[in-house]
Amino acid sequence: MPDGLFIFFAALTLGAALLLVVSRNAVTSAMGMILALVGVAAEFFLLDAYFLGVLQVLVYAGAVMVLFLFIIMLLDTEDATGAYPWKTAALGLATFFLLAASVLWLFHWSGAVSAVKAGATPPELSANPAEFVTAAKAFGRLLYTKYLLPLEIAGFLLLVALVGVVSLSKDNPETKA
Amino acid sequence: MENTSLAHHLILAGLLFVLGLTGVLLRRNLLVVYMCLELMLAAATLALVAFSRFNRTMDGAVLVFFVITVAAAEVAVGLALIVALFRKRGTVQSDALTTLRD
Numbered sequence: 625m626p627d628g629l630f631i632f633f634a635a636l637t638l639g640a641a642l643l644l645v646v647s648r649n650a651v652t653s654a655m656g657m658i659l660a661l662v663g664v665a666a667e668f669f670l671l672d673a674y675f676l677g678v679l680q681v682l683v684y685a686g687a688v689m690v691l692f693l694f695i696i697m698l699l700d701t702e703d704a705t706g707a708y709p710w711k712t713a714a715l716g717l718a719t720f721f722l723l724a725a726s727v728l729w730l731f732h733w734s735g736a737v738s739a740v741k742a743g744a745t746p747p748e749l750s751a752n753p754a755e756f757v758t759a760a761k762a763f764g765r766l767l768y769t770k771y772l773l774p775l776e777i778a779g780f781l782l783l784v785a786l787v788g789v790v791s792l793s794k795d796n797p798e799t800k801a
Numbered sequence: 802m803e804n805t806s807l808a809h810h811l812i813l814a815g816l817l818f819v820l821g822l823t824g825v826l827l828r829r830n831l832l833v834v835y836m837c838l839e840l841m842l843a844a845a846t847l848a849l850v851a852f853s854r855f856n857r858t859m860d861g862a863v864l865v866f867f868v869i870t871v872a873a874a875e876v877a878v879g880l881a882l883i884v885a886l887f888r889k890r891g892t893v894q895s896d897a898l899t900t901l902r903d
Contacts, residue, residue: 626805626806627805630805644833645828650832653836660843676869680843680869683869684839688872695880696832715827720820727819732812756859756862785875
């Protein structure tokens with residue numbers, strides 16, 4: 625039986641994700657998304673990944689979702705109101721329960737994932753220089769040694785995205801229909 | 802943390818992923834579809850962190866760092882595309898965007 629905190633935040637995350645999927649109002653969906661991301665960040669904290677939890681709240685629940693809310697309110701889309709048509713609802717429920725049952729089978733009943741608890745480093749990974757530590761310092765050391773090239777590429781990717789977004793959102797007269 | 806095993810975290814990540822997938826398949830508002838995609842990405846990062854923690858190695862956590870970076874860039878570009886689409890077609894409902902089908 626898992627811990628109480630795990631169950632609490634898992635229920636919070638799943639409930640908020642359900643709100644995101646079923647809500648007809650896009651702003652309500654965004655609120656559910658923020659709550660779900662905060663729940664995932666709390667699970668990161670429970671997994672001792674404190675730096676990632678803070679990063680998740682700052683970048684995802686903060687910057688990304690503010691961008692989403694801004695665009696939702698800017699576009700002011702007209703949504704259908706009222707209940708879902710029964711065909712959509714039945715299809716959605718069937719899809720969800722089928723896939724959820726397969727997830728439960730794969731991770732619980734099939735026995736493919738052994739019930740390991742967090743313990744010592746397994747022998748096949750004992751030569752790994754990157755042992756799990758909670759301090760953010762370990763991230764910095766790894767980012768500038770083993771993962772230096774991916775870090776440079778990520779920085780370059782952010783630059784490309786910046787330039788791309790500016791050129792996409794510029795009012796280009798020759799592409800006007 | 803003593804009683805929570807790897808399988809519990811994987812089940813939570815899998816259920817989150819399935820919820821996101823259901824949303825992507827069923828919703829018609831492109832912005833909501835995009836948020837559901839982001840939810841699937843968050844579920845994958847949760848599984849990565851769980852594997853990283855239970856194998857006592859840092860590599861999965863560093864990969865999540867890069868996933869968050871790429872996701873931030875991807876959201877910016879995707880939302881710019883949706884705004885450009887809205888300016889051209891005046892809608893973000895995917896069942897109204899059928900130019901290629903007709």
